[in-house]
Amino acid sequence: xxxxxxxxxxxxxxxxxxxxxxxxxxxxxxxxxxxxxxxxxxxxxxxxxxxxxxxxxxxxxxxxxxxxxxxxxxxxxxxxxxxxxxxxxxxxxxxxxxxxxxxxxxxxxxxxxxxxxxxxxxxxxxxxxxxxxxxxxxxxxxxxxxxxxxxxxxxxxxxxxxxxxxx
Amino acid sequence: xxxxxxxxxxxxxxxxxxxxxxxxxxxxxxxxxxxxxxxxxxxxxxxxxxxxxxxxxxxxxxxxxxxxxxxxxxxxxxxxxxxxxxxxxxxxxxxxxxxxxxxxxxxxxxxxxxxxxxxxxxxxxxxxxxxxxxxxxxxxxxxxxxxxxxxxxxxxxxxx
Numbered sequence: 531x532x533x534x535x536x537x538x539x540x541x542x543x544x545x546x547x548x549x550x551x552x553x554x555x556x557x558x559x560x561x562x563x564x565x566x567x568x569x570x571x572x573x574x575x576x577x578x579x580x581x582x583x584x585x586x587x588x589x590x591x592x593x594x595x596x597x598x599x600x601x602x603x604x605x606x607x608x609x610x611x612x613x614x615x616x617x618x619x620x621x622x623x624x625x626x627x628x629x630x631x632x633x634x635x636x637x638x639x640x641x642x643x644x645x646x647x648x649x650x651x652x653x654x655x656x657x658x659x660x661x662x663x664x665x666x667x668x669x670x671x672x673x674x675x676x677x678x679x680x681x682x683x684x685x686x687x688x689x690x691x692x693x694x695x696x697x
Numbered sequence: 698x699x700x701x702x703x704x705x706x707x708x709x710x711x712x713x714x715x716x717x718x719x720x721x722x723x724x725x726x727x728x729x730x731x732x733x734x735x736x737x738x739x740x741x742x743x744x745x746x747x748x749x750x751x752x753x754x755x756x757x758x759x760x761x762x763x764x765x766x767x768x769x770x771x772x773x774x775x776x777x778x779x780x781x782x783x784x785x786x787x788x789x790x791x792x793x794x795x796x797x798x799x800x801x802x803x804x805x806x807x808x809x810x811x812x813x814x815x816x817x818x819x820x821x822x823x824x825x826x827x828x829x830x831x832x833x834x835x836x837x838x839x840x841x842x843x844x845x846x847x848x849x850x851x852x853x854x855x856x857x
Contacts, residue, residue, distance in 0.1 A: 580830035586793045671794045671836075673707075 537612055537634065544635060547573070548657055567656065571663035578667020585609055595694060598672050599626050606668055624694035629687070635661070636686035654681040658688065665690060699817065699852050700785065701725040701801035704825060706837060707794065709733055713840040716801070717853050728787065729799045736789045736797050790818040796825065817852055824848045
């Protein structure tokens with residue numbers, strides 16, 4: 531039974547987690563940045579693994595890669611963010627682009643002008659690292675090794691690029 | 698009413714295995730291991746077909762005179778009669794993350810119905826999911842959770 535405050539709490543928690551990952555003690559500069567990225571992405575990965583066990587309510591319906599990605603877009607997004615992704619594109623060669631035009635983590639930043647210039651550079655890679663890890667973890671648990679990157683073009687829309695590693 | 702329950706990881710090593718009575722553990726390790734081949738066969742056969750998640754494997758009956766007992770009797774050593782004069786049925790179940798559950802059931806007293814086996818597997822799956830969501834648990838480690846142990850105990854049979 532979803533309580534009213536769940537989504538807000540999750541967003542607040544996520545913001546704090548990001549701040550802590552890149553915060554004091556890690557140092558600024560490239561080293562600290564990379565450490566923060568690793569921590570954040572790893573966290574998302576572990577959560578994704580747990581979610582992959584809990585979410586699929588039913589049959590072993592993932593006969594193809596595409597089915598698994600669609601599961602991500604619908605069920606995972608629905609469970610974690612309360613909505614579905616708006617667009618899914620693929621080149622049928624193992625690369626998928628999941629587009630969300632109103633990404634919950636970014637909506638609060640989209641209100642004013644304050645972050646508009648800084649947004650694309652910083653946000654895509656650093657802020658969304660947790661979500662990238664989440665996607666990677668879920669896919670890995672379902673048997674697909676991949677690498678996930680995020681990019682932000684215009685707040686609050688963002689794109690996640692999933693590249694499947696061919697064994 | 699299970700006699701042995703095992704949780705096998707994707708890479709085919711055991712994450713959790715428990716059997717009653719405890720002395721027969723090695724035999725059950727072997728039993729479960731051979732069942733894995735059958736599980737793999739079934740999974741690859743499922744392939745493109747639209748099949749359900751739980752796989753029921755019934756029919757691999759474990760004969761009364763197993764290989765160990767007959768070897769001993771050939772050597773002329775009096776051997777103890779197997780504690781399971783009846784047949785042992787093995788059931789398998791695969792999750793979406795390719796984790797397998799194998800259950801060995803003694804079918805002496807009650808002929809367990811399909812539904813009961815399925816509900817046991819569902820309980821197992823739910824407990825396994827809880828273990829997986831525990832942030833202090835690293836996937837791939839052996840399972841030490843007390844809650845999981847209690848759930849398995851509740852499913853095992855009381856022998857003598």
